[in-house]
Amino acid sequence: MSENPESAEVVPAGTETLDVLSSGSGAFGIDGTPDVSGYGGLVRRVYAAPAATRPYGGWFDEAVDTLADALGEAFGPAVSKVVVAYDQLTLEVEREHLHDVMQTLRDHPGLRFEMCLGANGVHWPEDAGRELHVHYPMLSMTHNRRLSVETTCPDEDPHVPSVVDIYPGNNWHERETYDFFGVIFDGHPGLTRIEMPDDWVGHPQRKDYPLGGIPVEYKGATVPPPDQRREYK
């Protein structure tokens, strides 16, 4: 939230409730003068959208109420945060309850989210204790509605329940997220790498994974790979 006094300064008026995870300035390793990059004054914040307050607007209230009724007492511990950002509804779900929530979202007549369009990994190194997020875009063809479900897991224990038994189409998506981010989907029928070779070491889409690359030889000169010739921060 906005306890951090530094973040309170940079957050624009009217949006003080942004969850700022970290803040930095400059780019390309430039500090002070001469700032030849022009990016020295840049302020970059890593932030998450704030929790929404009622009314959420449109059909969002109805959908959240329907889900709350269907889940009953489990709704409170299951859905930790409801976010409305960029005209989209996102439910942040605790991973222990993810499977029940997804089953309800698919089967409940008032929700009927028949399609889950994937399992996208996101790595937030700044988000302590919940470094790895998995984001599920959902579509209800019955009601012509879309929402997102997001769940998190810490880096030390990267386990998230698989939803392949509910949405079989997520099979390869979960393999991809495992391949690139190292999220282990418990209950997946065959969790192996899908994009990288089977014997690959590491999970390349994590932010701490090196870019790789080799020095490029030109006539009379050798240029180091991009991540070694300048600092990205």
Add this chain to the structure above:
Amino acid sequence: MGLEEKLPSGVLLTTVEAVAGYARKGSMWPATFGLACCAIEMMATGAPRYDLARFGMEVFRASPRQADLMIVAGRVSQKMAPVLRQIYDQMPNPKWVLAMGVCASSGGMFNNYAIVQGVDHVVPVDMYLPGCPPRPEMLIDAILKIHDQVQHTKLGAHREVEVVELEAQALQAIPSEEMKGLMR
């Protein structure tokens, strides 16, 4: 003073090497190996406007066993590399490889962990074609140059001598880093 002086008119003499080279270059069957945007230019080369049929090469074989020129058009990822090598191994000899575009030649702009930094890490390359992507004219130029190579390829013992010579030349080549002078 030779056989050619005693021949009646209308008889042409040549060498087996020249005939074999002529036949090989005149009947080249490219294998499709389109991997990225270079493949679009490669397809354009085969289409009527640039008309690779002029060189008898308009049919791109999807089966490597009926092909003798592999045009690697695009970037080769680490996972694609064993597939590419298998396709190459399935092609019958004699066979040639054309690395089309900078990605296939040296990794190009994809200087990262996912892309093989030049297809010559996986298969022997006969012709490097720069460009991102190269225009069909450039591909045709590379194909004509590879035709020239094929025409003048030696056979048998001559070829063995040639291989040794080429190897010796390659070992003496100056690394581009140590080259001086203009950028060409």
